Amino acid sequence: MTTSEAVEAMVEVMSPYIGSTMARSATEAHCQKLGIAGGSVSPEQVERLLGKLGGGLNIFLGRDKSASVMADVRRALAAREGPR
Amino acid sequence: MSENRGPRVLPWVVLGTTVALYLGWAMAPASDLYARLMRPHRLVALAAVLKLAYLLAGSVFAFGCRDRLEAGNPARPAWFFLSLGLLSTFVGQLCLAPFQVVRNETPFPSVADIYFLLSYPFIIAALVVLLHAYREAGFPIGSIGERAAIVVGVGVIAALVVLPILRPVALTGGPLLERILTVAYPVLDLLLLVPLALLLRIALRLRGSHAGDVWVLLLGGFVVLCMADIFFAYFQSLGEAHLDPFVHASFLLSYGLIAGGAHRQLQLLKT
Numbered sequence: 001m002t003t004s005e006a007v008e009a010m011v012e013v014m015s016p017y018i019g020s021t022m023a024r025s026a027t028e029a030h031c032q033k034l035g036i037a038g039g040s041v042s043p044e045q046v047e048r049l050l051g052k053l054g055g056g057l058n059i060f061l062g063r064d065k066s067a068s069v070m071a072d073v074r075r076a077l078a079a080r081e082g083p084r
Numbered sequence: 085m086s087e088n089r090g091p092r093v094l095p096w097v098v099l100g101t102t103v104a105l106y107l108g109w110a111m112a113p114a115s116d117l118y119a120r121l122m123r124p125h126r127l128v129a130l131a132a133v134l135k136l137a138y139l140l141a142g143s144v145f146a147f148g149c150r151d152r153l154e155a156g157n158p159a160r161p162a163w164f165f166l167s168l169g170l171l172s173t174f175v176g177q178l179c180l181a182p183f184q185v186v187r188n189e190t191p192f193p194s195v196a197d198i199y200f201l202l203s204y205p206f207i208i209a210a211l212v213v214l215l216h217a218y219r220e221a222g223f224p225i226g227s228i229g230e231r232a233a234i235v236v237g238v239g240v241i242a243a244l245v246v247l248p249i250l251r252p253v254a255l256t257g258g259p260l261l262e263r264i265l266t267v268a269y270p271v272l273d274l275l276l277l278v279p280l281a282l283l284l285r286i287a288l289r290l291r292g293s294h295a296g297d298v299w300v301l302l303l304g305g306f307v308v309l310c311m312a313d314i315f316f317a318y319f320q321s322l323g324e325a326h327l328d329p330f331v332h333a334s335f336l337l338s339y340g341l342i343a344g345g346a347h348r349q350l351q352l353l354k355t
Binding site: 015016017018019020021022025026029030033052055056058059060061062063064065 | 152153154157158159214217218221222223224286288289290291292293294295296352353355
């Protein structure tokens with residue numbers, strides 16, 4: 001999966017909770033910190049990124065709901081990868 | 085599928101109607117409504133009861149948010165501090181309520197001021213803890229330079245807008261304690277404005293979302309609280325008692341918005 005596809009999927013799922021602007025800037029900031037750049041992103045990198053995003057979302061939603069949103073993100077990522 | 089919005093809209097209709105009632109009192113005190121039905125004593129008593137209701141609701145909702153967040157969540161202490169700040173304001177208002185309801189009087193200074201002043205450290209701590217939590221979680225709260233610019237900007241606006249208003253307040257004759265308290269509230273509000281201004285940057289990025297709704301209400305409530313304190317200081321020291329309805333309207337709006345924000349956050353954590 002390309003990095004931009006993964007970022008788009010994450011932003012789309014998180015937007016209702018924290019807004020598209022915040023979702024995008026937080027995702028891009030974490031990508032930068034984790035050294036995720038370039039064309040593609042590995043499953044391990046995706047998991048590390050989701051860990052960071054889930055930790056941030058905890059503040060707004062609490063642990064359980066944040067985990068539920070991250071599960072939605074995983075489903076969205078899987079759906080994007082599925083048809084290939 | 086249609087959603088029944090009635091229960092969600094009703095509290096806002098009540099708040100809007102109440103604020104309009106007090107603004108109407110300020111602008112047309114001689115009208116039939118205020119001369120015959122809603123006389124000043126009734127309005128002061130009603131404001132006292134409504135303020136208590138909003139403050140208690142806000143404190144309970146904020147404590148509910150604290151309760152719903154797991155131990156170790158960085159936002160948990162913030163909601164606890166906010167709950168304590170609102171509870172302290174509630175106790176202050178509770179001290180005033182018997183005078184307002186029974187005698188149509190608002191004693192100043194009074195023991196209520198101890199609780200009102202005590203609420204500020206709790207509320208400021210709540211906002212600072214949230215800022216810290218956002219920064220630790222990697223949300224963009226701005227570089228040190230940007231944050232410094234915001235703090236300086238708030239200071240400049242305060243110097244240009246608030247200080248000229250407070251100057252006549254400080255210079256007015258009257259007991260020293262009364263003058264100190266009258267100036268202390270707006271000064272504490274200015275301190276409150278600093279974390280608020282820093283949080284505004286985050287709130288703008290949250291717009292259009294569930295968390296954004298929470299912050300619109302909370303920040304709106306705190307900003308109106310600052311305005312209410314400045315109105316109070318100005319009208320109190322200059323003896324402009326006929327403008328008290330503006331003070332009641334702004335405090336009611338502030339407490340209602342803050343309680344609404346805490347309730348929205350609680351709903352977000354529950355659903």
